[in-house]
Amino acid sequence: MEITKRLLFLDDIRYPIEAYHYTKQDIFLRKDWHIVRNYEQFVNRILEKGLPEMISFDHDLADENYLKQDSQEFVEKTGYDCAKWLVEYCMDNYLDLPQFYCHSMNPVGKENIESLLKNFKNL
16 A cells, blocks of 8 residues: 655755755755656645645746746746645645745745745635
């Protein structure tokens, strides 16, 4: 029987132990993280397995996620898009938001994700 991993780590390149090195958060030392690398994997994992107990977000999920030339649109979906989807999923299904952390090194992206999730949690 597979043990369902209850921690979800969203990052296109890093692993939880790498996030521990710069955050010093002990949660990243746990071995039961399930790693997803992009928006589609993030959504599919939650739809298939349900909400984890905790999600750690990165913002920049691929080189292509940077702004299109002469536009304010991202080419690829970011961790912020994942957070927006999560909020809508929780609202649509009357679920509480899981615990979350944002390990992104992008300060603006990190602030955007944290603000969105904290505002929803405080509704």
